[in-house]
Amino acid sequence: ELKVEQNPLFLSMQEGKNYTIYCNYSTTSDRLYWYRQDPGKSLESLFVLLSNGAVKQEGRLMASLDTKARLSTLHITAAVHDLSATYFCAVDRGTSGSRLTFGEGTQLTVNP
């Protein structure tokens, strides 16, 4: 059974600081996704990581994938309040995103 664990589950940080969210998973997969969810809202795709060593960046967020270590990271640079949200990683054990197992989510609060 595939298990996906995120760390930390709750993160409170100050604006301007850097931090990393970790996503560990228990079985082999080459596809990993990061999603963002604002309170009371739907999920929005942030990154799609499709191979070992993949790195994607968008604004203050950067995601990477190490399939050998079964680890993905979401790095936040110089956080701003607008990044406050819950972030989920999801690992695909099917094809083309058909069987995603989600982590519990990391609730990020960025304080002024």
Add this chain to the structure above:
Amino acid sequence: EAQVTQNPRYLITVTGKKLTVTCSQNMNHEYMSWYRQDPGLGLRQIYYSMNVEVTDKGDVPEGYKVSRKEKRNFPLILESPSPNQTSLYFCASSLIGGPGELFFGEGSRLTVL
């Protein structure tokens, strides 16, 4: 506008009263799926469909049914709802053969009394 539309968005019902949550997408996606979101558990897959007339169980299918008679629609049916099906439900779709990122609906919050 490309979107996944769910209805109803909010519903309070009683144990045993059959209900259907509809899901429709306008992106011509082959793949559609239902997830439920519960605090501390992330999202868990209920059922998914790779194309019309092709459906399969996800991780938590008990108590649910689905059908895929048309490409754009993928309704979720609760034949006899129970309180443990109180949850936030999301429908999602994607293009098969693409990167696999899911496009989610806005969610349906269901309460079963």
